[in-house]
Amino acid sequence: MGTVVANDLDVVALEDNPLKIGPFELNSRLIVGSGRYENATMMRQALDLSGSDCITVAIRRERLHDAYGDNLLDHIDSDQTILLPNTAGCYSAKDAVRVAHLGREILRALGNPGADWVKLECLGDSRTLLPDPISTLEATQQLVADGFHVLCYTTDDPVTARRLKQAGAAAVMPAGSPIGSGQGILNPNNIRIILEYLKNEDPEYPVIVDAGIGTASDVAQAMELGADGVLLNTAIAHARKPLVMATAMRHATLAGRQAFLAGRIPKRLYAAASSPLEGVIATHPFPRNETK
Amino acid sequence: MIVQVNEQAVETTTGITILDLLKQLGITTRHIAVEVNLNIVPFADHGDTILHDGDQLEVVTLVGGG
Numbered sequence: 207m208g209t210v211v212a213n214d215l216d217v218v219a220l221e222d223n224p225l226k227i228g229p230f231e232l233n234s235r236l237i238v239g240s241g242r243y244e245n246a247t248m249m250r251q252a253l254d255l256s257g258s259d260c261i262t263v264a265i266r267r268e269r270l271h272d273a274y275g276d277n278l279l280d281h282i283d284s285d286q287t288i289l290l291p292n293t294a295g296c297y298s299a300k301d302a303v304r305v306a307h308l309g310r311e312i313l314r315a316l317g318n319p320g321a322d323w324v325k326l327e328c329l330g331d332s333r334t335l336l337p338d339p340i341s342t343l344e345a346t347q348q349l350v351a352d353g354f355h356v357l358c359y360t361t362d363d364p365v366t367a368r369r370l371k372q373a374g375a376a377a378v379m380p381a382g383s384p385i386g387s388g389q390g391i392l393n394p395n396n397i398r399i400i401l402e403y404l405k406n407e408d409p410e411y412p413v414i415v416d417a418g419i420g421t422a423s424d425v426a427q428a429m430e431l432g433a434d435g436v437l438l439n440t441a442i443a444h445a446r447k448p449l450v451m452a453t454a455m456r457h458a459t460l461a462g463r464q465a466f467l468a469g470r471i472p473k474r475l476y477a478a479a480s481s482p483l484e485g486v487i488a489t490h491p492f493p494r495n496e497t498k
Numbered sequence: 499m500i501v502q503v504n505e506q507a508v509e510t511t512t513g514i515t516i517l518d519l520l521k522q523l524g525i526t527t528r529h530i531a532v533e534v535n536l537n538i539v540p541f542a543d544h545g546d547t548i549l550h551d552g553d554q555l556e557v558v559t560l561v562g563g564g
Contacts, residue, residue, distance in 0.1 A: 239564025241564045242564070263563055264561050264562065264563025264564075265560060265561075266559065266561045267504040267557065267558055268504070268525055268527075270503060270523050278529075278560045278562055279560060291560070292563055304536075308533065308538065308558050311531035311541070312529055312531045314540075315541040316529065385564070417564075437564075438564075
């Protein structure tokens with residue numbers, strides 16, 4: 207990282223490292239969900255256009271006597287994609303651990319490397335879908351003991367985030383705002399504090415903003431704050447034009463990341479002229495008062 | 499005999515294996531995981547695992563999710 211490379215005559219970008227989470231390396235810093243699409247074709251095209259090489263999936267009971275005509279995996283190239291199974295919908299550590307093991311079994315049979323990790327979701331409230339910090343911590347400890355690389359969905363509370371890292375989470379994934387709400391990042395200062403605490407003396411530790419993304423600027427904001435990646439689903443799946451939004455999200459991830467690497471200018475209260483003052487033709491109706 | 503599959507009672511033949519029960523239920527995809535009485539039975543063992551009356555099975559698959 208840090209080498210300036212010219213991709214072509216016009217584009218100069220900072221060469222970036224892959225996103226590392228435990229033993230996994232992802233080329234894209236955007237992780238996308240496979241839920242809530244109008245149909246499987248739309249999902250597949252959107253996932254492709256997002257540029258993501260990691261896709262989250264959920265584990266659910268198979269229907270009896272009315273088995274799905276086609277399986278999700280008929281529409282995802284599981285040889286080219288790392289699947290990230292989640293424990294979505296679980297309200298206790300016990301259920302989440304159980305579902306994680308079931309997901310591992312399916313992915314092992316597939317030979318997908320995603321068998322070794324899990325996106326842990328332990329919910330505490332069905333209206334806000336906010337996580338229960340206590341059961342999230344319990345499940346993290348158990349799953350780490352069971353050999354999983356655990357990616358923890360959590361709130362934007364820095365203290366909880368630090369606890370999850372201490373418990374051995376492979377990545378901490380604070381929510382920008384409630385799942386599916388599209389409110390973006392409600393408390394960027396908390397995300398900033400989480401990044402500072404978790405990356406202190408451990409700059410490679412992955413922090414991923416998960417949930418609440420509404421549009422491309424939310425993704426760019428997360429990346430500009432210094433998040434290592436963004437995980438989203440509904441913002442693409444329920445956009446009026448999901449394929450266009452998938453492309454926008456890919457660009458926003460790259461733009462936000464490059465802006466972070468480039469190092470933004472500090473915000474200042476007063477203006478700083480872009481054109482030189484020397485030689486300017488101007489009479490001042492009031493005493494000059496330039497910022498030092 | 500009767501076994502419970504995903505909390506539904508299913509009437510089946512005594513001594514049936516997991517593999518044959520899945521066929522009976524019309525579940526043909528390989529992309530499933532099966533628990534019997536809360537213990538996961540690996541895919542490779544489905545053909546050899548004999549079920550007993552009252553066994554509780556969970557059969558799960560992957561679906562779209564975030």
